Amino acid sequence: MANTPQSKKRAKQSEKRFLVNKARRSRIRTYLRKVEEAIASGDKDAATAALRAAQPELMRGVTKGVFHKNTASRKMSRLTARVKAIG
Structure with missing residues (x-):
């Protein structure tokens, strides 16, 4: 103590x-x-809107020191690829 x-x-x-x-x-x-x-x-419009809302929050986490920059970039990259792949 x-x-x-x-x-x-x-x-x-x-x-x-x-x-x-x-x-x-x-x-x-x-x-x-x-x-x-x-x-x-499977809703591409909803996924795109959710991704747009998530990106600034994730990057704010980087600025505040909660996440490493590369971690946030990797998460955004993978989510973006998955959203693009929706039929």
Whole structure:
């Protein structure tokens, strides 16, 4: 457990940051799940709209340090390819 005032403060800051990042990660996953569901239903228009909504959220996650840039790019690339492949 933290003993010094500085380490106590850092522990509190770390906990707050964890909760913020957790909420942000969850929000991004929700957007990605909507894209997945639209792809699974075979509705190209809905999938395209969901992908357009998900992209800024995913990139915001990169900016905020929740995801690595290459991870987000890989996810967007794969989702885009799957949306394009819909009949």
